[in-house]
Amino acid sequence: xxxxxxxxxxxxxxxxxxxxxxxxxxxxxxxxxxxxxxxxxxxxxxxxxxxxxxxxxxxxxxxxxxxxx
Numbered sequence: 001x002x003x004x005x006x007x008x009x010x011x012x013x014x015x016x017x018x019x020x021x022x023x024x025x026x027x028x029x030x031x032x033x034x035x036x037x038x039x040x041x042x043x044x045x046x047x048x049x050x051x052x053x054x055x056x057x058x059x060x061x062x063x064x065x066x067x068x069x
Contacts, residue, residue, distance in 0.1 A: 006038050 002019045010033035017026060017038055026035045036058045045053055054061055 004038055004040055006035055008033055008035060 004017045004019070004022075005014045006017055007014050008028040008031060011028060011031040013028055013030040015026070015029055015035060017035075019040075021038075022040055023037045025037045027033065028035055038059075042064075043053075050063075054063075
């Protein structure tokens with residue numbers, strides 16, 4: 001299993017997040033500030049779910065839109 005590094009926006013400490021914790025918020029190991037959930041894999045969202053996700057997610061969001069026509 002792999003892991004990801006996420007930098008705490010409060011103190012700048014790099015925190016190692018296990019791969020199985022993808023999408024789960026955590027806490028910085030140094031200052032205990034809340035870390036946003038990390039998403040390393042694409043998520044398929046409906047229009048309503050997209051609005052909810054983007055409005056509540058504190059990190060950057062990269063969106064790709066596709067239509068069959």
